[in-house]
Amino acid sequence: MDLQPLLSASPVIQLHAFAAMAAFALGGWVLFRRKGDAPHKRLGRVWVGLMTIVALSSFFIWEIRMLGLFSPIHLLSVATLWSLFQAVRFARRRNIKAHMRAMQALYLMALVLTGWFTFMPGRIMNRVVFGPDGAGPFESAVFLAVSLIVGALSLWLVRRAGGTRRRPLAA
Template sequence: MDLAPLLDASPAIRLHAFSAIAALALGTVQLVAPKGTLPHRTFGWLWSGLMATVAVSSFWINEMRWFGPFGPIHLLSLYVLWALPMALLRAHRSDIPRHAAGMTGLFYGGLVLAGLFTFWPGRIMHEVLFGG
């Protein structure tokens, strides 16, 4: 593993990647830790901030252009920016099953599944993990 390709990338890519890595780690803790506690709510807000950072920072990453400066991943970012506040609102309204489903979906779809595509040959995270 060599972090040089990531450390040499643009500031937007570094912010995006390190926020996603932090969100993946914290999200994993959130999935297994007790729910409804003060730490769960505190870390949940932190995780939500990281997810928003991942989504917003993606708009400055334009390597896969399909629609002007945007690619298909930006549709996922728009979805995250809509689904995240919806899931938070459901927690606020004590609709815990839908809150849990929304947050779990964001974790697996917005981080795990989307993250797997970052290891595609030719992408920076592929270089980090497998070399150039």
């Protein structure tokens, strides 16, 4: 693992990547810990802030240009911002089931799935994890297999934890 490709990238890419990594770690923690208490709310606010930074900073990353400065990936950022708004609104309206589903979907789609694409050949995170030459066919296949297994296991654990450790938000 070599952080040099990321540290050599533009400041906006660094902000985007480090905010995404922090959101990934914090989001995983919040999804598996007790729900509805004061720490859950505080950590959730921090997570929403990190995700907002990730989504907004993406609008200033123009490496894949298909529509002027933008690409279809930027539509995911719009969807992320809208989903964050909806998820927070659900929590404020005490629609906890919808809030939980929206947050789980955001974590899985906006961080896990899209994060996986950052490891594709030619991308900065591919060089960070696999070295300056990136991953070869064997490393890519192993990475894909492990990613799918970890993703399936994470989804199962989140669903399992959501049914047994959840508490309604306090008024």
